[in-house]
Amino acid sequence: MFLNPRLKSHDLLFYDALEKRTELTKHENRRHAAALKGFEGECLYDEIFNDVGHDDVLVYRDLYLKIGESVTQYDALVIDDEGIVVNEIKNYTGDYKVEGGDWYRAGRRITEDPVAQLNRAVGKLIGLRNTANSSFRVSGKLIFPSDDFYLHTDDNSIWSKIVVRSDLRRYFRQFRGGKIGNKSQFIVRLLSEQIAENPYFKSDVDETRLRKGVYCGNCKSFNLEKSRYHLICNNCGSKESNETHLLRAMSDYKILYYGKAMTRNSLLEFIDGKIHWKAVSRALLKHCFINKNGVSTTYHFKYKNFEDALSKANCHIKYKDYLTGK
Ligand SMILES: [Zn+2]
Missing domain, CATH: 1.10.10 (Arc Repressor Mutant, subunit A)
Known part of the structure; x- marks a missing residue:
C-alpha cells in the first residue's frame, strides 16, 4: 500500500518551469535531464511494484527525514512488521563497472558511490531505531529499474546489495505475505515524526x-x-x-x-x-x-x-x- 503520492522533485519542477520562460544553459539542461531521468526511474519502480502488488506492505515514497542533525532523502521505504527496507532507486543506463569499490561508466569514474549512499541511508534509520529503543530490522537494496543497465564486477559482494530490472518482479514478490500490524504502525508513526522539507533546494534564479x-x-x-x-x-x-x-x-x-x-x-x-x-x-x-x-x-x-x-x-x-x- 502506497502511503503517499510520488511527486516530481523540486529540481525537476524548477527546470520544467524555467525552460518555459528562458533558454536553459548547458549546465541547466544537464541538471534538468538528470532530474527527469531520476523521476522516470522512480515512476518505473512504482509501476512495476503496482503491477506485482504491494497490499502486504506499507510504502513511503520520496521522503525527507530529519534524523539527528541532518536530513536524508529516501526514494522508497518498504515497511512491514519485520522492519524497514530502504530502496535507493538509480535509473542508470549503459555499461557500468565496479572495481575496488569505485563505480565507472564507459571507463570513467562517476562521482556517485551508490553503495555508500545506501549504507548511509540505512545507517540513519538504524540510529533512529536505536534512539527509539526499538528492535525492528533495517536493511536496504539499490534498485536499477532500467532494462538498459549492465553491471560488470569482480566483487561478488555487490550483487547482494542490488536488484536489477530482470529480478525486480521477483524481488517485489518477496514482500507478499508481510504482516502489517502494531509494529508497522509504530514504524510509520516514528518515521512520520521525522518528515522534513527538502533542505537542498535553493532557487537563485536571475x-x-x-x-x-x-x-x-x-x-x-x-x-x-x-x-x-x-x-x-x-x-x-x-x-x-x-x-x-x-x-x-x-x-x-x-x-x-x-x-x-x-x-x-x-x-x-x-x-x-x-x-x-x-x-x-x-x-x-x-x-x-x-x-x-x-x-x-x-x-x-x-x-x-x-x-x-x-x-x-x-x-x-x-x-x-x-x-x-x-
Ligand atoms: Zn498553443
Whole structure:
C-alpha cells in the first residue's frame, strides 16, 4: 500500500518551469535531464511494484527525514512488521563497472558511490531505531529499474546489495505475505515524526532572464489572444480559462521564486498584466493562503504545483479549457 503520492522533485519542477520562460544553459539542461531521468526511474519502480502488488506492505515514497542533525532523502521505504527496507532507486543506463569499490561508466569514474549512499541511508534509520529503543530490522537494496543497465564486477559482494530490472518482479514478490500490524504502525508513526522539507533546494534564479506573461498549456506559446473568460492560443488554437492560466502562473511563481513572497502586484507583473487585476484578485483569494501583515498582503499558493492544483481544483473551475490535440 502506497502511503503517499510520488511527486516530481523540486529540481525537476524548477527546470520544467524555467525552460518555459528562458533558454536553459548547458549546465541547466544537464541538471534538468538528470532530474527527469531520476523521476522516470522512480515512476518505473512504482509501476512495476503496482503491477506485482504491494497490499502486504506499507510504502513511503520520496521522503525527507530529519534524523539527528541532518536530513536524508529516501526514494522508497518498504515497511512491514519485520522492519524497514530502504530502496535507493538509480535509473542508470549503459555499461557500468565496479572495481575496488569505485563505480565507472564507459571507463570513467562517476562521482556517485551508490553503495555508500545506501549504507548511509540505512545507517540513519538504524540510529533512529536505536534512539527509539526499538528492535525492528533495517536493511536496504539499490534498485536499477532500467532494462538498459549492465553491471560488470569482480566483487561478488555487490550483487547482494542490488536488484536489477530482470529480478525486480521477483524481488517485489518477496514482500507478499508481510504482516502489517502494531509494529508497522509504530514504524510509520516514528518515521512520520521525522518528515522534513527538502533542505537542498535553493532557487537563485536571475529574474531578468525570465520571460513575463502567460503561455499556452499545449504548445507553450506566449502568443495568446484575449476573449472574455479565456485566452486563445494564436499558434495552436487551444483555449484555456483565465483561472487555469493564473493557476499555472502562481505555480511557476512559487517554484521559480522559491521562498519569495507573492503579492497581487508582483503576480500581475509576473504575468505582464495579461489578465485583469480583478480576476487575479479572485484567483489569489481562492487558491492561496493569505497573510496580512500591516498594509501589505502576501499570498502563498495552496498547492504543490499546477498539476496538483488542477487535480484538486478542477471541478471548481467555472470555465472549461479546450486544448487542441487532447
Ligand atoms: Zn498553443
